[in-house]
Amino acid sequence: MADYRLYCMGESGNAYKAALMLELCRLSWEPVWVDFFHGETRTAEYRSTFNEMGEVPVLEHDGKKLSQSGVILDYLTEVTGQFGAKDADERREVWRWILFDNHKFTASLATLRYLIQFAKTGETPVTEFLRARIINALKIVDHHLQDKPFIVGGRPTIADLSMVGYLHYGDELTVPLGDFANVSRWMDAVKALPGWAHPYDLMPSAPGKSSR
């Protein structure tokens, strides 16, 4: 049995943040597929056993069950010593971008992609609103990256792994990522890390839902 079990599905960029970290750190881990599209995360059993917030990912390790990708990433830096901050100031900077990701970046990206790709709402006032917010957030990230290879400290950290979570879903995002040259370069730099793999290659996904 693997040391780490990740409750996840390939369609979740939040789960991918954790899966990518586990993979890049060469840890012994296995994905446990959660049937999100048939409501598994919304059942009382899932909520009482795994995560009262009704979300993936959940990481099982050493008798602990951890949820929220930011907490999982931070935990894995503590355990492995990899992709973490080198001092207290840098640690605050890493958390600052993880919070920005959760608040302004992933929050809108994940929701827009869900509506278009899975709920099949088509273009609506809500998708238009979310896309405008994503573009504002992308401008901030692109400006930040104009003179930096990675988000914090000149090297890859969990801030990158958090923020990149949804960006490799390509056309499913319906966002003009190509307009942001620094973001594109940075995505390529993350993709070039030894062990990198696409979310659909790291975690099981539901048949017929994704673009692959």
Place this chain on the structure above:
Amino acid sequence: MADYRLYCMGESGNAYKAALMLELCRLSWEPVWVDFFHGETRTAEYRSTFNEMGEVPVLEHDGKKLSQSGVILDYLTEVTGQFGAKDADERREVWRWILFDNHKFTASLATLRYLIQFAKTGETPVTEFLRARIINALKIVDHHLQDKPFIVGGRPTIADLSMVGYLHYGDELTVPLGDFANVSRWMDAVKALPGWAHPYDLMPSAPGKSSR
């Protein structure tokens, strides 16, 4: 001159999270009003001097400029020893709720309140969408609080101060908070903490914008 300067405005629940912490810890602090409604946070100068993310709050202390309310709250627990976690497991639990707040709770609450109260959009598909998301998040918080006085560890922590950030704006929220008995009881418990004050009493606000 005060030890801490908080760049803020009374209308911001995210700034309030930091202001409330400063006040509850009896720190020497002063608010510095940011003219959000005339675009101050979106200027190149604000972004290069204070916060490239174009947001309040920003906390100045000891030569540091910190942004993202979660980082500021965590920093203040380190400096004061107050409202923090007592061990590593509890610390992860505190961060888990701060992330939930940023991702699912404040993200929608702040946006809905902005659209209705300040942008004056009236009811639209976007406000309806956001309100439904808030109600889902409130159900999770209400269920969590059914057997707990506070979010983590049986006592007030920065998880409470983060999550309560927008809830005391009352009618400006256009959310049926009264339907959530455990949330209401918990809000009262936070309000009863010695030193508690309403956001509009802790920070300057723009004339004619708020409901007070």
